[in-house]
Amino acid sequence: MNLAEGVQIVSFALLAAMMLGAALGVVLLSNIVYSAFLLAGVFISISGIYILLNADFVAAAQVLIYVGAVNVLIIFAIMLVNKREDFAAVPRRWIRKGATALVGLGLFALLATMVLVTPWSIDSTSPAVVENTIVEIGKHFFSDFLLPFEIASVLLLMAMVGAIILARRDLIPESQEPATTPLTLPERPRELASVSNKSSEG
């Protein structure tokens, strides 16, 4: 990284503030659509931090996969299940929230103490930065990480098939009343009822 020290510090501080603010927004905001878009902000900030860490390929992969795929998937899921429901109040819920906040703060204190106390063995002798990270990562993928690389492709295939099977609707063949409008797929009766209600209202 050829940036000056001050530029690095300032950009790190900006990215960290953006990331923590957006992450708190993801957790605390009540509207879940805002949470989904703030999650994209978290991912983009993390990608900027990766660039500060001399990892250009992983930063690009972070933007492509997380912002481009995972976040879009989450937004589609929100649109598919977006039912404005007021959750029934659970008694003594504030105790749970307080206990969880306490546990989170305690965990952070523990981790921070560990990070600050441990003497990390960093060799300060002019770190030889890898010039072309893509070539280096490719060498790793096709030499010593070849088996995990191949297994990852099998895992992606399994995830794709599993997601399709889990999210597929159960179609029922050729049944009950033909009173519905044409061009609608035959589905389970409950969903048919809701669809016909909506079309009659609209």
Next chain:
Amino acid sequence: MHLQLEYFLLLAAALFCIGIYGLITSRNAVRVLMCVELLLNAVNLNLMGFSNFLDPTGIKGQVFTIFVITVAAAEAAVGLAIVLAIYRNRETIDMEQFNLLKW
């Protein structure tokens, strides 16, 4: 004043704790999945920091991060499919009512 390894580790720890808090307290099932993504990103940040500061020549941490991103994408797809299936069956996405296997 350099960028130290400790800054990145502290940032990752803070992100992880925020993710834990959201994972336990949120009641919307989709928000729980988003918090899982936050946790995985915090771990990725740790790996990248160690890769840059302790192993700058053979960047194995970046390879690990790419594997974690792959598994996270698969997890998001399957998790959202499960949320859709539960929503079709139970007509709700409230985590407090997903208690069929509770006792």
